[in-house]
Amino acid sequence: MEKTFLMIKPEAVQAGNQGLIIDLLLRNGFAISAMKQFSFTGERAGRFYAMHKDKPFFKDLISYITSGDVIGIALEKEDGIRLLRVLVGATNPADADPGTVRYMYGTDLQRNAVHASDSPESAEKELAIVFGED
Numbered sequence: 082m083e084k085t086f087l088m089i090k091p092e093a094v095q096a097g098n099q100g101l102i103i104d105l106l107l108r109n110g111f112a113i114s115a116m117k118q119f120s121f122t123g124e125r126a127g128r129f130y131a132m133h134k135d136k137p138f139f140k141d142l143i144s145y146i147t148s149g150d151v152i153g154i155a156l157e158k159e160d161g162i163r164l165l166r167v168l169v170g171a172t173n174p175a176d177a178d179p180g181t182v183r184y185m186y187g188t189d190l191q192r193n194a195v196h197a198s199d200s201p202e203s204a205e206k207e208l209a210i211v212f213g214e215d
Protein backbone atom coordinates (compact mmCIF):
# COMPACT_ATOMS: atom_id res chain seq x y z
CA MET A 82 0.00 0.00 0.00
CA GLU A 83 1.38 3.37 -0.97
CA LYS A 84 0.81 6.32 1.38
CA THR A 85 -0.16 9.69 -0.02
CA PHE A 86 -1.62 12.94 1.17
CA LEU A 87 -4.49 15.16 0.08
CA MET A 88 -5.38 18.55 1.47
CA ILE A 89 -8.73 20.22 0.92
CA LYS A 90 -8.03 23.96 0.58
CA PRO A 91 -9.85 26.85 2.27
CA GLU A 92 -12.30 27.75 -0.50
CA ALA A 93 -13.48 24.14 -0.85
CA VAL A 94 -13.97 23.84 2.92
CA GLN A 95 -15.84 27.16 3.03
CA ALA A 96 -18.05 26.09 0.12
CA GLY A 97 -18.97 22.88 1.98
CA ASN A 98 -17.48 20.62 -0.71
CA GLN A 99 -15.40 18.52 1.70
CA GLY A 100 -18.02 15.75 1.96
CA LEU A 101 -18.27 15.33 -1.81
CA ILE A 102 -14.48 15.28 -2.17
CA ILE A 103 -14.05 12.69 0.62
CA ASP A 104 -16.84 10.58 -0.92
CA LEU A 105 -15.03 10.65 -4.26
CA LEU A 106 -11.80 9.45 -2.59
CA LEU A 107 -13.59 6.52 -0.94
CA ARG A 108 -15.50 5.55 -4.09
CA ASN A 109 -12.17 5.48 -5.96
CA GLY A 110 -10.74 2.95 -3.52
CA PHE A 111 -8.58 5.18 -1.32
CA ALA A 112 -8.45 4.20 2.36
CA ILE A 113 -8.31 7.05 4.88
CA SER A 114 -5.84 6.42 7.74
CA ALA A 115 -6.00 9.89 9.33
CA MET A 116 -7.86 13.12 8.76
CA LYS A 117 -7.92 16.50 10.45
CA GLN A 118 -9.26 20.01 9.99
CA PHE A 119 -6.85 22.75 11.05
CA SER A 120 -5.45 26.11 10.04
CA PHE A 121 -1.83 26.66 9.00
CA THR A 122 0.43 29.18 10.67
CA GLY A 123 2.57 31.09 8.17
CA GLU A 124 5.66 29.27 9.43
CA ARG A 125 4.18 25.79 8.99
CA ALA A 126 2.73 26.71 5.57
CA GLY A 127 6.14 27.98 4.49
CA ARG A 128 7.70 24.62 5.31
CA PHE A 129 4.83 22.72 3.68
CA TYR A 130 5.28 24.66 0.41
CA ALA A 131 9.08 25.14 0.73
CA MET A 132 9.65 23.77 -2.81
CA HIS A 133 7.89 26.88 -4.16
CA LYS A 134 9.72 29.43 -2.00
CA ASP A 135 11.51 31.07 -4.93
CA LYS A 136 8.40 31.23 -7.16
CA PRO A 137 6.70 34.58 -7.81
CA PHE A 138 3.40 33.22 -6.45
CA PHE A 139 4.84 32.00 -3.11
CA LYS A 140 3.68 34.96 -0.98
CA ASP A 141 0.14 34.80 -2.36
CA LEU A 142 0.11 31.02 -1.91
CA ILE A 143 1.03 31.31 1.79
CA SER A 144 -1.44 34.12 2.37
CA TYR A 145 -4.20 32.07 0.69
CA ILE A 146 -3.48 28.74 2.41
CA THR A 147 -3.46 30.43 5.85
CA SER A 148 -6.74 32.28 5.13
CA GLY A 149 -9.04 29.58 6.51
CA ASP A 150 -9.32 26.00 7.67
CA VAL A 151 -7.95 23.18 5.53
CA ILE A 152 -8.53 19.42 5.87
CA GLY A 153 -5.51 17.13 5.70
CA ILE A 154 -6.17 13.51 4.73
CA ALA A 155 -3.67 10.62 4.94
CA LEU A 156 -4.53 8.09 2.23
CA GLU A 157 -3.44 4.58 1.26
CA LYS A 158 -3.85 2.78 -2.04
CA GLU A 159 -1.74 0.67 -4.39
CA ASP A 160 -0.08 3.17 -6.81
CA GLY A 161 -1.90 5.81 -4.78
CA ILE A 162 0.35 8.81 -5.49
CA ARG A 163 -0.13 8.56 -9.26
CA LEU A 164 -3.80 7.59 -9.06
CA LEU A 165 -4.62 10.44 -6.67
CA ARG A 166 -3.06 12.95 -9.05
CA VAL A 167 -5.17 11.54 -11.90
CA LEU A 168 -8.30 11.89 -9.76
CA VAL A 169 -7.34 15.45 -8.72
CA GLY A 170 -6.64 16.70 -12.26
CA ALA A 171 -4.48 19.52 -13.67
CA THR A 172 -3.21 22.27 -11.32
CA ASN A 173 -5.27 24.88 -13.13
CA PRO A 174 -8.97 23.92 -12.98
CA ALA A 175 -9.36 25.46 -16.46
CA ASP A 176 -7.11 22.67 -17.82
CA ALA A 177 -8.56 19.85 -15.68
CA ASP A 178 -10.46 16.97 -17.30
CA PRO A 179 -14.19 16.54 -16.58
CA GLY A 180 -14.74 14.25 -13.60
CA THR A 181 -11.61 15.38 -11.77
CA VAL A 182 -11.76 17.10 -8.37
CA ARG A 183 -10.33 20.37 -9.67
CA TYR A 184 -12.69 20.41 -12.66
CA MET A 185 -15.69 19.98 -10.37
CA TYR A 186 -14.68 21.99 -7.30
CA GLY A 187 -11.76 24.26 -8.29
CA THR A 188 -12.19 27.95 -9.05
CA ASP A 189 -8.85 29.15 -10.41
CA LEU A 190 -5.11 28.38 -10.28
CA GLN A 191 -4.81 29.48 -6.66
CA ARG A 192 -8.22 28.32 -5.42
CA ASN A 193 -7.91 24.88 -7.01
CA ALA A 194 -9.79 22.96 -4.28
CA VAL A 195 -7.09 20.48 -3.26
CA HIS A 196 -3.38 19.74 -3.03
CA ALA A 197 -2.05 16.21 -3.66
CA SER A 198 1.49 14.91 -3.00
CA ASP A 199 3.56 14.53 -6.17
CA SER A 200 6.13 11.93 -5.01
CA PRO A 201 6.85 9.51 -2.14
CA GLU A 202 9.30 12.07 -0.69
CA SER A 203 6.68 14.85 -0.78
CA ALA A 204 4.05 12.56 0.72
CA GLU A 205 6.35 11.61 3.60
CA LYS A 206 7.29 15.24 4.27
CA GLU A 207 3.72 16.57 3.99
CA LEU A 208 2.28 13.81 6.20
CA ALA A 209 4.95 14.56 8.82
CA ILE A 210 4.21 18.30 8.80
CA VAL A 211 0.43 17.82 9.07
CA PHE A 212 0.18 14.75 11.35
CA GLY A 213 3.58 14.41 13.01
CA GLU A 214 3.98 17.66 14.91
CA ASP A 215 1.11 17.84 17.38
Ligand code: CMP
Pocket residue numbers: 133138142172190191192193195196197
Ligand atom coordinates in the same frame (compact mmCIF):
# COMPACT_ATOMS: atom_id res chain seq x y z
P1 CMP B 1 -0.71 22.89 -5.21
O1 CMP B 1 -0.85 21.54 -5.80
O2 CMP B 1 -1.25 23.12 -3.85
O3 CMP B 1 0.84 23.31 -5.22
C1 CMP B 1 1.26 24.67 -5.21
C2 CMP B 1 0.14 25.61 -5.50
O4 CMP B 1 0.51 26.90 -5.92
C3 CMP B 1 -0.70 25.07 -6.64
O5 CMP B 1 -1.43 23.95 -6.19
C4 CMP B 1 -1.52 26.30 -7.01
O6 CMP B 1 -2.73 26.39 -6.30
C5 CMP B 1 -0.64 27.46 -6.56
N1 CMP B 1 -0.23 28.33 -7.65
C6 CMP B 1 -0.47 29.64 -7.72
N2 CMP B 1 0.05 30.17 -8.82
C7 CMP B 1 0.65 29.18 -9.50
C8 CMP B 1 1.38 29.08 -10.72
N3 CMP B 1 1.59 30.15 -11.50
N4 CMP B 1 1.83 27.86 -11.09
C9 CMP B 1 1.64 26.77 -10.31
N5 CMP B 1 0.96 26.81 -9.14
C10 CMP B 1 0.47 27.99 -8.74
